[in-house]
Amino acid sequence: MNRLNTVAAHVAPTLTITDNRSGKKIDVKVKDGTIRATDLKQLGIQTYDPGYMNTTCCVSRISFIDGNRGVLRYRGYPIEQLAQDGSFTEVAFLLQYGELPTRGQLTQWEQDLMRHSMLHQDVATLTSAFRYDAHPMGMFVSAMAALGTLHPETNPALTSQNIYKDKAVRNKEIARILGSATTLAAMAYRHRMGRPFNTPNSDLGYTENFLYMLDVSHEGTSYRPHPKLVKALDVLFVLHAEHELNCSTSAMRHLTSSNVDVYTACAAAAGALYGPRHGGANEAVLRMLERIGSIENVPTFVEKVKQRKELLMGFGHRVYKHYDPRATIVRKIAEDVFEICGREPLIEVAMELERIALSDPYFKDRKLYPNVDFYSGLIYKAMGFPTDMFPILFTVPRLAGWLAHWSEWIDDPENRIYRPFQVYKGYDKRDYVQVDERSEKVHSKELTVKRSAFNRRRDASLQSAAADRSEYEWIKD
Known part of the structure; x- marks a missing residue:
């Protein structure tokens, strides 16, 4: 590198912004293609970015996307290589810890996940309490949030606000949630199908055990899902494990910033994914x-x-x-x-x-x-999954990405509670008016509530009864 380039490399690039209202100029530093939004405070302005179309809110080392070239990498590894040669459990480890596991680490990691696949009976009771036609995603979100009530010892609101700073605590929560996810998903599926829940099979791998819990019937523990179907679903899990700051991952970081327990954060992220614009695509x-x-x-x-x-x-x-x-x-x-x-x-x-x-x-x-x-x-349809299971098949692997972002946010020295601003366009100051002195300003059509056929039938009956009473009173008079 010549001297000119050496000097240039050490001079932080800047952007000069001129406020044409006042003529004031400011120089703001440009780093990694971004400027600090707080630098704009010098001009008394904020950025307005509905949908965060051009907003960067964090520095992350988890996944990389080059949308113009069609590139996706997890921790630097091309998605094509991970899908072809890796497994979901390897990828989940990679996302959490930044490196692929050794043989010994992978064995221990998979054992940890399987150990947490056996859930408390209360979770089964909760799932069984849902209607027979409840959407699996509604059951999954509820059960994930409920898991947090079974582990109050790791809830920042009930113990120490810094409890997640302890990486040993974090590691256990990560393994517990990933291990529980397939069981929660299988319970939701089996309940939807009107079938009894199956016990996890610790002799099987992560994805294989998931299919086992979905499908095993009278065969017992000898049942084995088809290896090609296991591989296909495992690859789909790898592909869905992480994808930068999409809606649900952003929700995960948003919830994490409040220092809520990780189960509630995961349930909220799953709720975001449940939306048809995201997980229902x-x-x-x-x-x-x-x-x-x-x-x-x-x-x-x-x-x-x-x-x-x-x-x-x-x-x-x-x-x-x-x-x-x-x-x-x-x-x-x-x-x-x-x-x-x-x-x-x-x-x-x-x-x-x-x-x-x-x-x-x-x-x-x-x-x-x-x-x-x-x-x-x-593919899901060909494998026999009902369409209302599709969002869950997205959620289970995406938990690996959410948990990686959860952990990364906790370690970020710049973490702050998320609190964006708004542009207020409502009323200026108004004085309170006593209820009997107010005129009607909200049109009755705006207060209309959609009523079910059941309630319309009741309304008609009540109106008829009221009319009969009125006629009776008139005759009596």
Whole structure:
């Protein structure tokens, strides 16, 4: 490096901002492509960024995304290598601790996870109390939050606010939650299907045990899920384990900043993922493909999308402006699943839709490429999972990413409780008016409550009875 470059390397780049209202100029430092938002206080302004479209809130070392090149790495490792050669438990370890485990570390780690897969009977009782048709995600979120009540000794609100600073405590909570996740998910599934809960099988691996708890019946502990299906689901778990600061991961960090217990934080993150804009995307893809119906209908559907009469689900991404690398992997493993479970007819519709869209300038110019949700729902459907289980199959592996961010936030010297600002556009100061002196300013239509058919039937009966009483009183008078 020559002297000029050496000097330049040590001079922090700056950005000069001129306030045209006052003529005031400030120089702010630029680091890693960002400026400190607090530097703008010198001008008495804040940034306005709905949806955090251009906001950086932390420094992280967990995952890296290059949306323009279609690159995803966990702790520096390309997702393609981890999906092909690794396992979910290896990846979960990598996300937590920054390095791949040795053989001995992996064995111990997997034993720790399995040890925590056996849950307190109260969790089974709670899950059994839900209606037969309760959504599995609702049961999972509730059960995850309930786990925290079984471990008050590690709740910052009940013990020490600094309890999570102890990494030994953190390690136990991480293993406990990851170990519990598959059992919670299996309980939700079995309850939804009207079947008794199964006990975890400690002789099996993480993903294999999950499928075992879902499916084992009269065969007992000799039952073994098909190895190719185990591998397919394990790869899907790897692909869904972490993805930077998406909605649910941001929620995890937000909750963590309040120093709430980790179970409540995970339940809140799962609640965010439950939303159809996030964890329900692959289900939306499936509904779209079912609506298209056949290959012959694809061109017409594509034209409707271009006319903004239909939505193209499973294409495009907030970050990726190129083909989602996870989608490429999912498409490959789909064939392995179809070979065993039967070819899902909608795959032909999906492939034709992808072919037409990727050859159409309308979609190419808008950088709309298939994302991971485009094919994953077809695999889950082929494996026999009901669509309401799709968000749980996303949540279980994503817990590994959430917990990595939880731990990273705790160690961050710049951690602060999250508290964004707002631009207030409401009333100026108003004086209180006594209730009998107020005029009606809220229209009755704005207070309308949607009533069920049951309540409408009751309302009609009560009104009829009131009318009868009124008529009787008139006659009596």
